[in-house]
Each structure stands twice: as C-alpha cells, then as structure tokens.
Amino acid sequence: MNSDYVMNISQIELYDLLKSKLGNREARALVEFVSDSVSEKMQEHKLVLATKEDIKNLEVRIESSFKDQLKWLIVLMMGFSSLILALVKFLPLVNA
Known part of the structure; x- marks a missing residue:
C-alpha cells in the first residue's frame, strides 16, 4: 500500500x-x-x-490544401478552355 x-x-x-x-x-x-x-x-x-491545438492544426492544413487544389483547378480549367477554343477554331479548317 x-x-x-x-x-x-x-x-x-x-x-x-x-x-x-x-x-x-x-x-x-x-x-x-x-x-x-x-x-x-x-x-x-x-x-x-485530439486536443484543441491538434484540431486547429488540422483545420489549417485542410484550408491550405483546399486553396492549393483550387489554384490547380483554375489553372486546369483555363488550359482546357484554351484547348477547346483552339479545337473549335481549327476544326472547321480540317473539314473544309
């Protein structure tokens, strides 16, 4: 004891x-x-x-990841839009 x-x-x-x-x-x-x-x-x-600090750190990481993904999404959308515009512009020339 x-x-x-x-x-x-x-x-x-x-x-x-x-x-x-x-x-x-x-x-x-x-x-x-x-x-x-x-x-x-x-x-x-x-x-x-998880402590409050752990949760806060996780929220910051998620927010940062979301921002990075959003940037890439915008860049890819602009690239695909440019590709589609180029195809639409040059497609009639190929058929003519």
Whole structure:
C-alpha cells in the first residue's frame, strides 16, 4: 500500500462503502487498484484523443490544401478552355 496515496471524494465514498464489507486494508487496496486502473486507461486514451491545438492544426492544413487544389483547378480549367477554343477554331479548317 502506498503511504503517499491521497484519496479524492469519490474514492473516499467508495472506500466507506467497501470497508464495512471487506475491512479497512482490503477496501483501501481495492480503491487503490481501481484508481490506478482508471488512471492507466485515461493515460492510454489521452494518447489517441485530439486536443484543441491538434484540431486547429488540422483545420489549417485542410484550408491550405483546399486553396492549393483550387489554384490547380483554375489553372486546369483555363488550359482546357484554351484547348477547346483552339479545337473549335481549327476544326472547321480540317473539314473544309
């Protein structure tokens, strides 16, 4: 049992519920075990959850990608328009 272990309110309530059934030592050990298990799970979830900063960085990257794609789309549309105009202009000459 860790002598530096500090319990919060919900842990104290759980301890109080368990100590009458299990005894002081076992109740404290069980509360510590549950608390450690929950802490470990929270640490695991922190590694995969996105922070506000992560989301903001993602938004900036998406916006930048969208702008780049829009630029290329405009350039390609102008190129295809020029190609179509050239074909329309020179097509009657080929048939004549």
